[in-house]
Amino acid sequence: MEKLQQTATERRRLTRNRIYRYLYEAPEGHSKQEIADHLALSLPTVHQNLSELMQADLVRADGVQESTGGRRAARLCVAENARFAVGVSVSAQHFRILAANLRLEEIAYRKDAHEPTTDPAALGVQLAAALERFLTDFGLNREKLLGVGIALPGVLNAARDRLLTAPTLPLDSPDLQPLAQAIPYPTVFRNDAASGGYAEWFARTDADSIAYLSLEDGVGGAVLLDGTPYTGANGRSGEFGHICVQPGGLPCRCGRQGCLEAYCSSARISTDLGITVEQFFAGLEAGNLAYRTLWADYLQHLAVGIASIRMVLDCTVVLGGYLAQYLAPHLPELRRLAAARDPFDDTADYIRLCHYPKHAVPLGVALPFIQTFLAEL
Ligand SMILES: [Zn+2]
Known part of the structure; x- marks a missing residue:
């Protein structure tokens, strides 16, 4: 009897969840x-289900629109600010803290300095x-906080409760x-990086x-792969x-020669030249010859790296990180260079720019809480 009751309750929950998810997929309601x-x-x-969802402030009626035929029915929408999750990107000297609502929209962000420490508790x-x-x-409102995701610059174990290697964030334990x-x-x-990728995967419908x-x-x-990070045998998958x-x-900083990072780090077009990334792209646009030569070499090597990734994985390659916000004007050339190295593809339109050039990491590490909320509602 109890089993039957549970089944009925679970069935009711699934119906409510289907209604909520259907509304979630349609921002216009x-x-x-x-x-x-x-x-x-x-x-x-x-x-009945909408009444429950509205009582819980999870769904709202978005006004009653007039039309020539008279009153139109209210459109029902997910209340995207009913809950939020926090994502923190931790580096040796800073916390980048972000709050995201249920649609993974940024509602608050702050970069906060902290005292460098090697003690996890401290x-x-x-x-x-x-x-x-x-x-x-x-x-x-802390009552609406689903949880705090913490992104770390290193390799985690499979259970994700131990930080195995983190050259830029050394911890005692x-x-x-x-x-x-x-x-x-x-x-x-x-x-x-997996968090940044997770946010980008979430933002893509294609x-x-x-x-x-x-x-x-x-x-x-x-x-x-289908939203799940493929970490590899040693947690080093994606070390492109x-x-x-x-x-x-x-x-390269790893001690080898000819790595993609040696050619396509932001340092190559900023710190190494004693300028900022903004200054580089401003100079490039103004026709600075040295910058143009350097940039051609940058794109050439980036294309080699991308073509290799494509050859192994045969999937969409999303370009992220803060350099991505400058790449839109150069995307056709980058695609041309990558396609020239690929016997199977002559457009390379699998190369896409990211949705979140700025805060993908804290957004992506907040996302697990939002996904769990959507699944368990
Ligand atoms: Zn290297």
Whole structure:
């Protein structure tokens, strides 16, 4: 009898979840009749479930539109700000803290300096304090907070509770529990590049699987198969920065020569020249000859790297990281160069620019909480 009750309750939940997810997929909303028709449910069932969802403030009626035929039915929409999740990108000296609503839209962001430390517990105490300041200063309601995702610049174990290697964030102990225990909210840990890729995968409706290539001071990335990161045997999948694109070429920070990172790091067009990335692209546009030569070489090697990724994975390659925001004018040339190296593809329109050039990592590490909320509602 109890089993039967549970089954009925679960069935009711699934119906409510289907209605909610149907509305979630349509930012412009749907009428009650559309919901009933599309999901093959009776109007009373739709009505009952919508009442519950509206009472819980998860769905709102978006006004009543007039039309020539008279009053039109109210459109029902997901209340995207009913909950939010926080994502934090941790580096040796900064926390980049972001709050995202249920549509993964940024509602608050702050970059906060912290004292460098190698003690996970001490790092956790600092992060907990920074989080509380962030929530208070932006007037965010803690009761609506789903959880805090923490992105780290290193390789995590399969259970994602130990940080195995992190050259830029050395910690005394790989155990992340002391860090998590300092945070009074549900937490998850993720790799930073995989998080950036996860946000990009979520934003795409045209690709089930993507390779995410992040172009910043470091060049890295992630492989997402149907939204799940493929981490590889050692957690090093997506370390695209160390694909060799020029045997015997420029020295790389890894100690080898000719790596993609040596050619396509943002440092090559900024720090190495003693200018900012903005200045480089301004000079390039103004026709600076030295910049044009350097940029042609940059694109050439980037195309070699991308063509290799494509040859192995045969999926969409999304270009992210903060350099991505400058790439739109150069995309046709980049595609031409990549296509020239590919016997199977003469357009290379599999190369796409990211949706989130700025905050993909904190957005992506907030996303697991939103996905769980949507699945379990
Ligand atoms: Zn290297």
